[in-house]
Amino acid sequence: MRIDIISIFPGYLAPLELSLLGRARHAGLLDIHTHDLRQWTHDRHHTVDDTPYGGGAGMVMKAEPWAEAIDSIVSDDDAADRLKPLLVIPSPSGTPLTQPIAARLAAEPWLVFACGRYEGIDQRVIDHYSSQLRVEEISIGDFVLSGGEVAAMVIVESVARLLPGFMGNAASLTEESHAPGGLLEYPVYTKPAVWRGREVPPVLLSGDHAKIAQWRHDQALRRTAKRRPDLLHSSESVQLSELDTSLMVTRGQRGDAPELLSLQRSCWVSEAQLNSALDLPPLVESLTDVRNGIEGWTTFVVRAEGRLVGSVRARLDDGVWRIGRLMVAPDFQGRGLGRWLLEHIESQAPLEARAFELFTGSRSTRNLRHYRKAGYRTSVIPPSEPGIVVLRKPRPR
Numbered sequence: 300m301r302i303d304i305i306s307i308f309p310g311y312l313a314p315l316e317l318s319l320l321g322r323a324r325h326a327g328l329l330d331i332h333t334h335d336l337r338q339w340t341h342d343r344h345h346t347v348d349d350t351p352y353g354g355g356a357g358m359v360m361k362a363e364p365w366a367e368a369i370d371s372i373v374s375d376d377d378a379a380d381r382l383k384p385l386l387v388i389p390s391p392s393g394t395p396l397t398q399p400i401a402a403r404l405a406a407e408p409w410l411v412f413a414c415g416r417y418e419g420i421d422q423r424v425i426d427h428y429s430s431q432l433r434v435e436e437i438s439i440g441d442f443v444l445s446g447g448e449v450a451a452m453v454i455v456e457s458v459a460r461l462l463p464g465f466m467g468n469a470a471s472l473t474e475e476s477h478a479p480g481g482l483l484e485y486p487v488y489t490k491p492a493v494w495r496g497r498e499v500p501p502v503l504l505s506g507d508h509a510k511i512a513q514w515r516h517d518q519a520l521r522r523t524a525k526r527r528p529d530l531l532h533s534s535e536s537v538q539l540s541e542l543d544t545s546l547m548v549t550r551g552q553r554g555d556a557p558e559l560l561s562l563q564r565s566c567w568v569s570e571a572q573l574n575s576a577l578d579l580p581p582l583v584e585s586l587t588d589v590r591n592g593i594e595g596w597t598t599f600v601v602r603a604e605g606r607l608v609g610s611v612r613a614r615l616d617d618g619v620w621r622i623g624r625l626m627v628a629p630d631f632q633g634r635g636l637g638r639w640l641l642e643h644i645e646s647q648a649p650l651e652a653r654a655f656e657l658f659t660g661s662r663s664t665r666n667l668r669h670y671r672k673a674g675y676r677t678s679v680i681p682p683s684e685p686g687i688v689v690l691r692k693p694r695p696r
């Protein structure tokens with residue numbers, strides 16, 4: 300990835316030589332160029348700012364040095380294949396930086412950062428380049444720094460560590476805070492087991508990996524609820540009109556497996572009775588199967604005051620979003636949660652999905668009624684197993 304950073308204080312960007320970033324540069328993973336904006340000024344004082352039109356405090360960065368700087372960098376012959384960079388302008392009025400934004404930027408071959416100072420850059424620079432390049436104004440938080448340099452370094456670091464080969468251990472990317480799953484990271488401990496009288500939580504010394512995963516998940520939930528309730532409440536909390544309790548929806552994690560196994564067994568007993576089949580997979584599969592299922596499918600779990608009360612999963616298969624394991628705890632049934640879960644998993648279908656598909660027992664008349672009401676119709680494809688009805692619905696466009 301190529302990165303160009305323009306600033307009136309390029310010396311501020313020296314830390315980009317250090318640590319993992321420095322190593323990635325030496326390894327050729329990152330090609331970072333810093334530039335002094337003043338080299339594109341032509342007066343004796345190397346002026347880069349002027350008073351704002353309309354009055355007011357502070358100074359505004361002049362358009363011309365920025366345009367000359369950006370033009371000269373974008374037309375650099377060394378830049379492979381005449382690519383067009385994404386122009387990133389760190390600004391407290393930009394879109395807040397998030398992990399998905401960092402991941403999106405990490406897929407770009409070339410980023411150019413324009414680090415403003417003072418009251419910002421003349422708006423016409425942004426408008427002009429928006430018609431020629433892609434331009435994004437990004438904020439690193441709801442506070443004001445003296446300039447964009449530190450913000451650019453924050454963005455560069457969050458992006459660079461997602462590049463393949465940057466981190467020694469790719470698993471640490473999936474386990475950390477703000478990884479998909481939407482929770483803050485659980486607390487971590489290392490040796491010694493007792494430090495200044497403080498013990499490491501005993502479960503971490505137990506060697507029981509299922510218990511450890513469950514404990515970590517629980518800690519991550521508590522921490523998120525306490526410090527960042529917005530993460531839970533904006534995207535993950537549902538209030539169903541028929542339900543008085545507030546439900547929390549999260550992506551299923553390995554640690555959910557033991558509870559999910561219990562829930563699915565309790566939910567599929569009635570299916571087994573109705574369809575005279577005791578060997579239904581949700582009833583007979585092992586904890587490992589459930590764990591693998593959580594990892595192999597897009598799984599959501601719903602909790603009410605910490606208790607797992609519902610779940611659903613899906614995965615894309617040949618353009619079809621195959622939905623399964625839609626379950627609701629017996630005491631939560633008949634209150635709209637099943638319908639909500641179905642709508643939720645449909646809304647998560649990737650763009651490539653042309654249709655939704657699910658199946659149920661041919662004698663499960665209640666399920667069949669619910670699915671028909673949600674727009675599903677019996678599929679023309681013959682079911683792979685007897686006693687099963689496959690239902691399909693074209694994806695609404």
Ligand code: ADE
Nearest residue numbers: 389390391438439444450
């Ligand atoms: N420049 C000044 N403050 C900033 C912020 N919070 N984010 C990005 N760039 C900035």
